[in-house]
Amino acid sequence: MASVTQQLRRxxxxxxxxxxxxSILDYTFDASAFTVPSWxxxxxxxxxxxAELRYxxxxxVFSMKSLMTTRNNCYFNLCxxxxxxxxxxxxxxxxxxxxxxxxxxxxxxPTFAPAHKIPRTSLHFSVDHIAYGRFAMEYTNRLAAYxxxxxxxxxxxxxxxxxxAFRLMSNNKHNYAEWRAWWNGQFADDMFKWxxxxxGLVLPTWEEIIDDVYLMIIDRVEDAQELANSxxxxxxxxxxxxxxxxxxxx
Numbered sequence: 001m002a003s004v005t006q007q008l009r010r011x012x013x014x015x016x017x018x019x020x021x022x023s024i025l026d027y028t029f030d031a032s033a034f035t036v037p038s039w040x041x042x043x044x045x046x047x048x049x050x051a052e053l054r055y056x057x058x059x060x061v062f063s064m065k066s067l068m069t070t071r072n073n074c075y076f077n078l079c080x081x082x083x084x085x086x087x088x089x090x091x092x093x094x095x096x097x098x099x100x101x102x103x104x105x106x107x108x109x110p111t112f113a114p115a116h117k118i119p120r121t122s123l124h125f126s127v128d129h130i131a132y133g134r135f136a137m138e139y140t141n142r143l144a145a146y147x148x149x150x151x152x153x154x155x156x157x158x159x160x161x162x163x164x165a166f167r168l169m170s171n172n173k174h175n176y177a178e179w180r181a182w183w184n185g186q187f188a189d190d191m192f193k194w195x196x197x198x199x200g201l202v203l204p205t206w207e208e209i210i211d212d213v214y215l216m217i218i219d220r221v222e223d224a225q226e227l228a229n230s231x232x233x234x235x236x237x238x239x240x241x242x243x244x245x246x247x248x249x250x
Contacts, residue, residue: 005218012211024064024197025072029057033190040178043168049161053154060154061194063146067201070139074209075099080131090124097123098213101220117222129206139203151198158191 034054036042042050079091097118162183169176204212218224 005215008211009215012208012215022197023200024061024068024194027061027065027194027197029061029194030190031058033187036179037182040182041172041175042165042179045168046161046165046179049157049164053157053161056150056154056157057191060150063150064194064197064201067139067143067146068197070142071201071203074132074135074139074204075213077135078128078132078209078213079126080128081126087124087126091126094123094125095213098216098220101216117224118220120221120223123217123221127210132206132209136203136206143201143203 031054034050034057036050075095076088076092078095079088081087081091083089101118102115165176165179165183169179
């Protein structure tokens, strides 16, 4: 069992290295990023286009934040019960305890006393692959709508601003070159900061999220291995009290 767990741990670590990115929730929108340097003279039409582009960026960023918040609730959506139910509240509380657990109680303490692991009797899970599949489908539909809506609007209008600027400014080569240097340089760098957060919206598969919860329990719950060994796969729809989430082999 220990070797299986180590193999799983290595596999999940490799996946995180490949796909984990900084979260859009950590990004703070900076409206000043759309302010063209004062030494660059812009026609009024380009100023108006930049203002419209800023609005579309705001819409895309905050829509992405909303999606990311939903995506981060994936552990809670393993539970098939409604949010107002006791079963859901217990499941949510148990997941939160796993996520909030810290390895050291006080990193400033030179003794580095190990943190107390979570008592197994305090954890109660309710897990259903059909419920998670339903959540995944709804989330995927929202993600597709975002990509075809706010994000695509942003990308298309960004290209349109380039055409507007070229049409109205290219007769002044020096001024257009200054704008172009800013557009392809500082502006592009600022937009890259949030556009690259798109990869973080990918939802874990059922197998991946079960593996992650399994590893958290192994690491953070007392007598976790005994629970893992005693848990019988094949009953994922039933509430799991004082027991580990079922572990799927690859």
